[in-house]
Amino acid sequence: MDKDPRSIIISPIRTEKTEDILASGQNKYYFKVAINANKIEIRKAVEELFKVKVIKCDTIKVKGKRKSWGRKSGKRPDWKKAILTLKEGDKITIFEGA
16 A cells, blocks of 8 residues: 655755755755655655655654753654655755745
């Protein structure tokens, strides 16, 4: 059973570091993805949603930070990051000029 691409790709990650990497000419895009999604599902979801060709997909599980709020302490949830390298000439428009 195929998953809905919108449930796999949660949001783009736009930070100063990701913007610098994109501006340097590397065709890499960063996304927050579902923690149970694998590389094949992520690749298919991005290709279907944005009509681009993904050459390489790297994933990183990010551990949630321990935080304290007054006397109480807890942990932020773990999440997964995907770094996608696209074919030369392909672009994802949500990252452009916003």
